[in-house]
Amino acid sequence: MSFSGPSVGTGGRAARRAFEFGRTYVVKPKGKHQATIVWLHGLGDNGSSWSQLLETLPLPNIKWICPTSPAQPLTLFGGFPTTAWFDVSDLSEDAHQDEEGMDASAAHVLSLLSTEPPNIKLGVGGFSMGAATALYSASCFTHGKFGNGNAYSTHLDAVVGLSGWLPCAKDLNKKIEGEEAANRASSLPILLCHGKADDVVRFRFGEKSAQKLSSTGFKNLTFKAYDSLGHYTIPEEMDEVCSWLTSKLELEGKL
Numbered sequence: 518m519s520f521s522g523p524s525v526g527t528g529g530r531a532a533r534r535a536f537e538f539g540r541t542y543v544v545k546p547k548g549k550h551q552a553t554i555v556w557l558h559g560l561g562d563n564g565s566s567w568s569q570l571l572e573t574l575p576l577p578n579i580k581w582i583c584p585t586s587p588a589q590p591l592t593l594f595g596g597f598p599t600t601a602w603f604d605v606s607d608l609s610e611d612a613h614q615d616e617e618g619m620d621a622s623a624a625h626v627l628s629l630l631s632t633e634p635p636n637i638k639l640g641v642g643g644f645s646m647g648a649a650t651a652l653y654s655a656s657c658f659t660h661g662k663f664g665n666g667n668a669y670s671t672h673l674d675a676v677v678g679l680s681g682w683l684p685c686a687k688d689l690n691k692k693i694e695g696e697e698a699a700n701r702a703s704s705l706p707i708l709l710c711h712g713k714a715d716d717v718v719r720f721r722f723g724e725k726s727a728q729k730l731s732s733t734g735f736k737n738l739t740f741k742a743y744d745s746l747g748h749y750t751i752p753e754e755m756d757e758v759c760s761w762l763t764s765k766l767e768l769e770g771k772l
Contacts, residue, residue, distance in 0.1 A: 536621040539585030539600065541629070542568035548577030552766045553633045554640040554675070555582045555626045557647030560591075561599045567644070570750075574759055578768040580637075582629050586622065602650040603684075608722050614685050616664040623654040623663060630671050638766050640675035642758075644750065645718055648681020648709075652726070656685065659701040659735075660692035675765050676707045677758060680718050680748055683726035689733045699734055706765040707738045710754050712746025 542564040558567050564583035571581045590596040592606040592613070603618030630639045643651040655676045657669045664685070683689070693702045707730065711723030720742070727740035741757055763770055 534589075534617065534621075536587045536589075536618070536625075538587055538625055539563060540565075541585065542583040544568050544572045544581035544583070546578055546580045549769060550580055550634075550637060551578040551768055552638040552640060552674070552762075553580040553582065553630065554642055554677075554762075555584065555629050557584070557602060557622075557626070557641070557643030557650050558586070558600075559643075559645030559647055559680075560601055563600060570755075574755060575770075576759055576762060576768065578770065579762070579766075580633075584625060584629060589618070602646050605646070608682050608718065610686050616685065619650065619653045619684060620657075620663045620665050620667075622650050623657050623669075624667070626650070626654050627669065627671055638674040639672060640677070640762075640766070641673060642675075642677030642679075643681065644679045645681055645748065648678030649684050651676055651678050652681065652683050652707075652730075653685065655705060655707065655735075656689060656692050659698050659705065661698060661701075664688075673705060675762060676705065677762070678707070678709045678726075679750060679754065679758075680711055680715055680723065681709070681726070682718055682722040683729055686726065686729050689729060693734050702734045703736045705735060705737060706761075707735055708741070708758065708761045708765075709738065710741045710743065710757060712743045712748070714745050714747045717748035 556567050563585040568583040586600045586602045588598050588600050590598050591601050592604050602622040604615040606612050641651045641654050657663050658673045662668050693699050709727050713720045
């Protein structure tokens, strides 16, 4: 699987697509509930595999919600259906951006977070395409609305992206115009991690995404590079995620 293949045009879509999301897996906090994070899987995966990994992390104060994306035809695969948060042809800024699919997935994340208690800190994270969707959600939060103009009605306290990229990067400047949006962008904690040996989502895409976010006003951003890491996760990376979340969300860390 490679994201660097030839771009295939998707053509115009007059009718709105129906998005049917799959099963959601929940990992309950083992201690005092202080934060809820929606975690989004990568292309072709589902919520189950990540829920099993997240359950092993030493983060007893976090509730993890791991949804499964819709199965939909993917332009990258010549229209072959797979679980995907949105359609993608390649990762270049000039490629077709499936804003309708991203809006649907970001709205699904929002609906999962909207029922959490008011004193709970909220976050979104993900791997690969899940990381891209998390960053799109972050841009909607700072903008105060989705790409289709609907209001983004909840607060985000943390965003994590592993081995991902920033979709709709060309539109980011417009999304943080105005003092309120700029303040949200500058204060939102974001952690991005990427392996230099990643042969699926190349390291340059992760690095460019971090640079674009930083230059656009996302000042509370941390970018971690791992020399020998491919398109997967390792304990060292997950240790970084744990310590970063504990710090940024001010977790007690107690059972």
